[in-house]
């Protein structure tokens with residue numbers, strides 16, 4: 001079994017990471033801040049102005065541990081491609097499938113189904129937990145999404161699948177604030193928008209989704225898939241469409257859940273946000289630290305995978321799904337089975 | 343024969359399990375477990391190269407092998423040249439002889455016999471038998487190259503050639519050999535290919551517990 005190791009997140013500006021025998025040594029202002037054994041680390045994600053020595057980058061590449069560079073606020077910039085990520089036959093199969101409308105449609109349907117099922121589960125679970133807000137509205141939203149799931153097998157084109165997914169998303173985000181139980185007047189959501197975020201929830205979603213998308217892209221890369229060639233997501237230069245596909249089913253189950261938990265436990269409060277001129281909202285460095293720590297904890301949580309029936313840490317689900325996707329694309333499995341969260 | 347020669351190491355994987363061959367040689371998967379790790383260390387020791395003579399027997403290490411007639415090529419761990427000038431292949435295995443899976447044992451014999459086919463052609467001689475040395479138990483066992491074993495080499499060679507051409511991953515063996523296979527996780531031989539009962543991504547049941 002592939003081992004669950006930690007992803008090392010470094011966001012202290014001006015840090016310098018270098019190789020010290022078999023350790024990653026982190027220096028800040030020429031002071032040693034940490035020594036992390038390489039064999040505990042699965043990959044490194046750095047934010048903003050963080051330097052890595054060439055020897056460290058080489059060693060990580062040799063060990064097939066990707067490095068990802070994000071901006072200080074968590075926007076994806078670059079990732080290393082390691083020598084293992086070159087299964088050319090798998091990629092050829094992937095590209096052939098992406099060129100075949102029927103196969104693309106089939107994968108897109110399963111990807112969307114996974115996402116909608118997990119949205120439904122998230123809403124139903126919240127409906128059981130909320131007291132002061134309206135559980136019936138959450139249940140109604142779950143029923144509406146259920147109706148969209150029923151439509152999925154009837155879709156004839158990927159555009160139609162995207163339409164169904166979009167309709168479900170509108171329903172989902174409309175009731176999303178009802179799942180929040182703390183600081184409700186502060187945490188509001190106008191609509192789901194990308195950058196720049198104009199409300200606290202969107203700023204959180206953007207951050208957590210970037211982390212998750214990166215996990216999915218690394219997983220795709222490590223089983224030999226091309227992260228850029230997806231099915232539900234249209235191909236576009238610079239877009240990791242496959243990583244976004246793999247991420248769809250995980251958004252409600254891992255990312256959205258994480259945000260709700262942190263807000264409801266009041267580990268994230270209004271103090272963690274900065275309002276900027278012009279309406280943009282960003283998260284403080286401390287809050288990002290809180291989120292990363294929570295995500296790292298959750299990665300260790302074990303779930304039973306509904307298809308393989310194996311107990312699997314949540315953090316390895318992107319790898320399992322990437323492998324299942326690879327098996328499907330290589331003709332080893334007739335469908336792509338999405339991860340359904342329980 | 344215009345095709346590239348078939349690698350001898352591929353014959354072993356193929357004989358054990360065609361899917362294993364495809365995962366390693368076509369999909370480029372390689373998982374390390376205790377078996378392969380130990381095997382590699384062993385190989386590093388043996389593959390030092392060089393020649394050595396003792397009691398009239400010359401020991402050649404890492405000898406390149408090729409058979410044009412059968413379309414095979416590879417490297418032999420150890421070939422002993424007996425006093426009469428005939429070669430004997432000796433394959434080093436890290437495993438203990440009795441603990442190896444029955445098919446694994448046969449796969450080793452196929453590989454050894456394939457080496458002999460090459461040596462017979464290279465030395466224009468005939469070789470009745472060779473040895474497998476099990477480092478785990480410090481034992482040598484003799485393998486005689488029967489007509490059946492020779493035929494099995496050519497069957498494996500053809501299978502490997504077809505797989506390299508068609509590049510279709512064979513279905514999993516899903517039997518007891520899988521438990522000893524280092525590619526278990528990559529292969530997932532027992533994971534259901536079809537959806538198991540209760541798993542339905544398009545289900546519209548609404549559970550409210």
Ligand code: SF4
Nearest residue numbers: 359362515520523529
């Ligand atoms: S796990 Fe079983 S089916 Fe898969 S490659 Fe190994 S022996 Fe073959």
